[in-house]
Amino acid sequence: MSVSTSSRRLMVQAQAASGGERRQRRRRRPLLLRDSGQVGAMSRRMVRRVLERNIEERYRAGHIGTEDALHLFDELLQVAGPSSTRAINCLLYVVGRDCPALGVSLFNRVARAKVPPHNVTYSILIGCCCHAGRLDLGFAAMGNIIKLGFAAEAMFSFSHLLRAVCAENKTSYAMDIALRRMPEFNCTPNVFSYSILLKGLCVEKRSQEALELIHMMVDAGGSCQPNVVSYSTVVDGLLKEGEVNKAYSLLCEMLHQGISPNVVTYSSIIFSMCKVQAMDKAEEVLQQMFDTGILPNITTYNSLIHGYYSSGQCEEVVRIFKKMSRNGVQPDIATYNIQMDYLCKSRRFAEARTIFDSMAGKDQKPNVTSCSILLHAYAMEQSFHDMHCLIELMVENGIAPDHSVYNILIVVYAKGKMVDEVMHIFTKMRQQGLNPNAANYGTVINLQYWPNG
């Protein structure tokens, strides 16, 4: 399957999403070439060089937004030549980061221009395909990389694919790609590739295999030794599966290798302790962090806040908030969501709504999780009017429903034996590119609802 042909639908979607942006962009004056007469006066090559240098400098300084990148892309493509690859990569990366589907469509324009394909350009393209949920296009692009003879240097492209394959819970397949196929192309997996596999195994609750893989890395004794990310990933996986002793042994192995735990390692340990409401132990680890000069961040504090709420120790939550404030750590969206969830579970819906409404003012716009928490509360109360208003608010603010939101709606409709509505939810999910998950099917089965039964 060729990328340019099979991504046509994606391009149409991207262009529709940008609201005919391209037409508007053409009408705007160029950012750098203020007078088209200048183009005639200066040589094409000189214009190109100025533009390329400007783009690269602004990119390095982090001064290019998506809109700017789109305008600069139009300008650069008019004069682009073989030297433009680096500047084009900067622009593709910026656009693809915000709107991956648009990144794919820009790549197709690059492919038609007189700019030779480059390994980095392809890796950005593959990243866009994967983020747009089009792994098929990502693999098609990898086919092109192999044909062009870039495979040996395609580490970044492989990383994108490995991550996307693992995200589909197909870590065994990702392992086959990394450990068998990549070496066949003389592309040896690096510590990033291994970390992706380790994380994939842990997510699939195969942390024992992750442990074996990390030991395999050590035993191989090559240049690809596990680092703090690899170890923290597996320690986290083991703890989440309740393998506390194995996690502790691995931490000792890490220290023995001369690798010190960092804020992520500590936060992961604190999270596991909070999860089982071992708050005293979590506080001991927190103190150990301070003693070793590693400062907790908002993720660390959120675990503690959640732990104290779950164990009904609200006064301790107040203490943690004060401690956070003293240490200059601001609450983030997850903090507010944890608070809202606690309030909703205590049936204090109005207070939860107050937090929800105040979030935007605190520069923390509610996300799909915030909406899901509130929607669930309304569903429990059978407040259909509030549910309806909240869904409208989500649409207005461009917050796409996720599995959780749909599940709440499935429960509501299934409880009311509203067969057509339940089927409609499943259809809507698929239209949005969301496959109903085990929880969604489980909901229907648990409610003894069966469309043809």
Added chain:
DNA sequence: GTAGGGTTAG
């Protein structure tokens, strides 16, 4: 241009 920790549904 690639990797790790926290919040929601059943």
